[in-house]
Structure formats: structure tokens, C-alpha cells
Amino acid sequence: MTLAHPIINGSGTFDAIAAYRAFGEALEQEFPFAAFVSKTITLRPRAGNPAPRLWEAPAGLINSIGLPNRGLDGYLAEDLPELARLSVPLITNVMGSTAAEISQLVGACDGRPEIAAIELNVSCPNVQTGLDIGADPRQLEEVVCAVRPRTSKPLIVKLTPNAADVAACALAAEAGGADAVSLINTLRAMALAPRTDRKSVSTRHFGEKSTPASAPTLRSATTKPDVPRVGRWLGGGTGGLSGPAIRTVALAQVAAVAARVDIPVIGMGGVQRAAHARDLLDVGAVLVAVGTESFRDPLAGARIARDLAPRST
Amino acid sequence: MLAAAERWGGGEDERPYLARAFSVARVVDGEAHYLLEDVGPGTRRLCELSVGEGLLVLGPLGRGFVRPYEGRRALLVGGGVGIAPLAILQDTLAGESVASTVLLGFRDGPHAEGAALLSDAIVATDDGSLGHGGFVTELLASELDRDGYAVVYACGPAPMLETVRVMCTERDVPAQLALEAGMACGFGACYGCAVRTRGGGYLRVCVDGPVIEAAELERVDEHAGAPA
Numbered sequence: 261m262t263l264a265h266p267i268i269n270g271s272g273t274f275d276a277i278a279a280y281r282a283f284g285e286a287l288e289q290e291f292p293f294a295a296f297v298s299k300t301i302t303l304r305p306r307a308g309n310p311a312p313r314l315w316e317a318p319a320g321l322i323n324s325i326g327l328p329n330r331g332l333d334g335y336l337a338e339d340l341p342e343l344a345r346l347s348v349p350l351i352t353n354v355m356g357s358t359a360a361e362i363s364q365l366v367g368a369c370d371g372r373p374e375i376a377a378i379e380l381n382v383s384c385p386n387v388q389t390g391l392d393i394g395a396d397p398r399q400l401e402e403v404v405c406a407v408r409p410r411t412s413k414p415l416i417v418k419l420t421p422n423a424a425d426v427a428a429c430a431l432a433a434e435a436g437g438a439d440a441v442s443l444i445n446t447l448r449a450m451a452l453a454p455r456t457d458r459k460s461v462s463t464r465h466f467g468e469k470s471t472p473a474s475a476p477t478l479r480s481a482t483t484k485p486d487v488p489r490v491g492r493w494l495g496g497g498t499g500g501l502s503g504p505a506i507r508t509v510a511l512a513q514v515a516a517v518a519a520r521v522d523i524p525v526i527g528m529g530g531v532q533r534a535a536h537a538r539d540l541l542d543v544g545a546v547l548v549a550v551g552t553e554s555f556r557d558p559l560a561g562a563r564i565a566r567d568l569a570p571r572s573t
Numbered sequence: 574m575l576a577a578a579e580r581w582g583g584g585e586d587e588r589p590y591l592a593r594a595f596s597v598a599r600v601v602d603g604e605a606h607y608l609l610e611d612v613g614p615g616t617r618r619l620c621e622l623s624v625g626e627g628l629l630v631l632g633p634l635g636r637g638f639v640r641p642y643e644g645r646r647a648l649l650v651g652g653g654v655g656i657a658p659l660a661i662l663q664d665t666l667a668g669e670s671v672a673s674t675v676l677l678g679f680r681d682g683p684h685a686e687g688a689a690l691l692s693d694a695i696v697a698t699d700d701g702s703l704g705h706g707g708f709v710t711e712l713l714a715s716e717l718d719r720d721g722y723a724v725v726y727a728c729g730p731a732p733m734l735e736t737v738r739v740m741c742t743e744r745d746v747p748a749q750l751a752l753e754a755g756m757a758c759g760f761g762a763c764y765g766c767a768v769r770t771r772g773g774g775y776l777r778v779c780v781d782g783p784v785i786e787a788a789e790l791e792r793v794d795e796h797a798g799a800p801a
Contacts, residue, residue: 307773308775316591317586319581319587321591503590554758558631
């Protein structure tokens with residue numbers, strides 16, 4: 261797969277079909293990315309999480325969208341014909357909770373010439389263990405191994421940053437037969453509802469003068485905070501943090517992974533300007549994805565690619 | 574329309590980061606006018622913009638109000654800063670010679686000065702300092718009692734919209750609600766501004782709305798408004 265420049269989009273942060281509807285020709289003249297990565301497609305349709313789905317965090321965003329999508333059949337029948345009109349290669353992102361499910365998704369994508377490459381979202385809990393498939397190197401290698409024979413298209417594994425050793429997970433993906441890895445996905449995060457909305461709870465806030473029934477001690481807690489009652493803001497309970505807040509974490513993880521694997525690394529996390537993309541390229545990424553910044557500026561990808569290009573005199 | 578200062582942060586908790594959504598209040602000589610109230614870090618940052626500062630603006634976006642049908646009269650119901658899209662709607666309806674009645678609710682007298690943005694508005698204030706003492710939805714109930722052959726156009730705080738929704742659904746009066754929701758992108762990409770429909774699915778306020786038929790909604794949630 262040869263691309264015009266090293267800037268692509270992070271899955272779920274740009275909707276080419278919606279963008280064409282909103283911006284029309286302006287987008288056709290300058291599609292902001294060298295390849296388009298679809299949002300995550302699952303086997304069955306998903307409506308997504310209850311509202312609220314967003315929280316503006318310090319220098320970033322927590323989302324708990326819940327991967328709404330039409331499901332595999334809907335994607336192939338309805339979205340793919342529209343996405344095929346794009347002037348850039350299409351990378352389809354898929355997620356399943358078992359190797360069999362992922363194999364089915366990958367196999368179906370393999371048969372479609374409109375799809376240039378497949379990205380596996382492995383930030384999905386295993387139905388048996390409850391752990392993210394991508395967080396455990398052994399489990400990840402097994403899954404990639406099982407899925408690999410189902411396609412001859414390039415297979416990208418999108419690693420989860422919520423793992424003890426991300427480089428070990430990258431090596432596992434490589435051993436399983438991945439052609440590339442991409443990182444970082446969002447960091448697990450949580451927000452509580454504004455304090456005025458929290459009803460009848462007795463919580464202590466450090467640094468806040470109050471009259472607690474008992475002073476804080478280092479003894480083990482006899483009562484656990486009742487988090488649902490305190491009021492989680494997001495309908496999904498927890499969400500994923502993205503934006504400038506995670507840029508330095510992304511740089512560290514991309515550097516650690518690129519130093520260990522031989523396959524190409526796609527780096528992302530908090531990229532807002534060409535300098536941030538350059539940092540990820542400098543630590544070993546071959547492509548850089550722009551995510552949350554596209555929400556602020558839908559043409560951010562094009563701006564970053566332009567600023568990144570060597571100036572011709 | 575979505576707007577954000579080019580330089581983000583600077584406020585409490587390094588907010589705002591995302592753009593905020595606004596309705597066009599009026600277009601005068603090719604210039605779009607907006608109503609802005611400091612209700613959180615995003616709107617505060619925009620209130621504090623200095624001359625020459627860069628602004629990210631994206632729009633126009635979404636679907637607006639649809640013209641009256643079946644010869645129904647138009648009832649425009651607004652609350653607080655939510656009166657903005659009713660101003661441009663009133664202009665449009667006047668241009669098409671459609672009769673409209675404007676009902677506006679405000680917290681208090683100073684906020685009620687905003688009523689001057691529309692003509693011939695009947696005003697309610699929560700504290701009773703101007704016009705009807707109470708909610709604008711009480712004015713709406715009287716209007717619907719008097720002549721229910723109407724279509725309601727409403728924009729304002731979620732509790733007001735929820736009352737309008739219930740009232741109009743019960744009376745079988747079509748109502749178009751201009752919703753507000755925290756959103757990241759404004760063009761249908763992030764799916765962050767979803768509101769639940771009666772059918773159990775979701776609509777995106779940014780592209781399926783912000784104006785959504787009351788009959789389509791399960792309810793109008795108060796928390797859909799953040800982040801400001």
C-alpha cells in the first residue's frame with residue numbers, strides 16, 4: 261500500500277460519509293488523509309451507549325460512544341459502496357469478542373476489493389475472562405494467529421494502551437502474523453457528574469475543608485465509595501481519554517513499541533500539529549494518525565500533512 | 574455552527590478544548606449574528622476573545638426548523654439564550670406572511686432584555702420582575718387552550734423543552750424542538766451528541782438535528798447540555 265503522505269485518521273474520529281454530506285466538494289478537492297480508517301465495525305449492529313457520551317477533560321476528551329455501527333452486513337451493503345468513492349485507500353476497522361467472531365469479520369472484508377487493509381480493534385473484553393483481548397500478549401497472539409489465515413490483505417493490530425507491557429503486546433501481534441501495529445488507542449478514564457448534581461453522598465475531596473465524620477487514615481477502608489450513587493457522568497460508566505492530554509503517553513508507547521518490533525508502526529495520540537507528528541515519526545512510526553484534533557478542525561489532517569512535507573523551493 | 578478559540582485551554586482544568594455549538598440568531602447584510610452567554614469555560618473563552626485572535630468556525634451545520642404545515646399558526650417558544658434561532662425563524666416567517674406568536678421566558682429582568690431581539694414577544698420571568706411571573710410553558714398552555722391548531726417551535730433549557738414535548742404530545746400538536754448537546758465535531762463523526770428516540774435508537778443532534786420533532790424523542794434529558 262503506497263500512500264501520498266504519512267497522515268491518516270484514527271478510527272472513529274472522522275466519518276467520511278458524514279463529512280461528504282456536510283462539506284461536499286470542499287472535501288473532495290482535498291481529502292485530509294492519505295488513507296481512510298473506518299469506525300469500528302462489529303458483527304451485529306450496535307446502537308451505542310446511553311447519553312451522556314462525552315466529557316471535556318483537561319486538554320482532551322473522554323468518550324464513551326459505545327461503537328455504534330450498522331453491523332457487518334449493513335457496513336458491507338450500505339457504507340462500503342459510499343466509502344469506495346474515496347480517492348484514498350480504505351482501511352476497515354473491526355472488533356469481535358472471540359477469535360471466531362473476528363475471523364468472520366476479517367474473512368468478509370477479505371472478499372471485498374474496496375478494502376485495502378484491515379485493522380483489528382483488540383480493546384474488546386474477552387467474553388470468558390473479561391480482560392481486553394489486546395491487553396494479554398498470549399491471548400493476543402492466539403487471536404491474531406487464528407485470524408491471520410483469513411485474509412491476504414495487510415492486517416494492522418490496533419494495540420490497547422491499557423496493558424501492563426504494550427511492547428510485549430506488539431511483539432505478540434507481530435508473532436501472530438500482523439503486518440503492522442497501530443497505537444495508542446484511548447486511555448481508560450472516568451468522570452463524575454458535576455458536584456451539584458450528586459445527591460446525598462458523603463465523599464471526601466482532598467484539599468477541601470469539610471467536617472468529615474472521621475479523619476482520613478491509612479487503614480483499609482471499611483466502606484467502599486458508592487460510585488454509581490456518586491454519579492458517573494458517562495452513560496457507559498467509563499470512557500476513553502484522547503487529545504493533547506495523552507500526547508506524551510503516546511510518544512513513550514510508540515517509541516517503546518518501535519524499538520522492539522520489525523513491522524511498521526502507526527503512531528497516534530494527541531497530534532495537533534506537524535511538530536507532534538514529526539515527534540512520532542522520529543521515534544519510529546512510519547505513519548501518523550490524527551484523531552481528536554479532527555473534531556476541532558476537520559481539515560487538520562491536510563494541514564498537518566502540508567506542514568510536514570519538505571518545503572520545495 | 575461550531576466555534577472555538579484557536580488557542581484552547583487557559584480556563585479551569587485547561588478547558589475549553591472542544592468547540593461549542595451555536596445557532597445563528599440573525600443574518601444582517603451578509604453578517605451572521607449569534608447570542609453568547611458565559612455559562613462555562615467554552616463560552617467564557619469566546620466572551621473573552623480579543624481583537625485579532627484566531628477563531629475556528631465550522632458551519633452552517635445541521636437541520637433547522639421546517640415551515641408550518643396544514644395552515645397551522647406558528648407558536649415560537651424560547652427560553653434564555655435559546656431564543657437565538659427563533660429570531661431568524663421569525664424573520665423568515667414574516668417574509669412568508671405566516672402569522673406567528675412569540676413566547677419567551679427568562680430568569681429575571683436583566684436577562685429579559687434579550688426579548689428585544691424578537692418583535693412583539695410575550696414575556697415570562699421566573700422571578701416575576703417582568704411580564705408573566707412563572708414559566709414560559711404556562712403561557713404556551715394558555716395559547717394552546719385558546720387555539721390548538723398550531724405548530725410549536727421551541728428552543729431553550731432542557732426542562733423547558735421537556736415540558737413543551739410532553740404538553741404538545743398530549744395535545745397532538747406538532748412541535749419542533751431545537752436541542753442542545755455536548756458535541757465534539759458537529760458534522761456527524763463522533764456520535765457524541767446522541768439523543769434517544771422513542772423507537773429505542775439514537776439521533777445525532779448535530780446532523781439529524783439540532784431541530785428534532787418532539788414526537789420522535791423519548792424525552793429531553795437535562796444532561797445532554799454539557800459541556801458548556
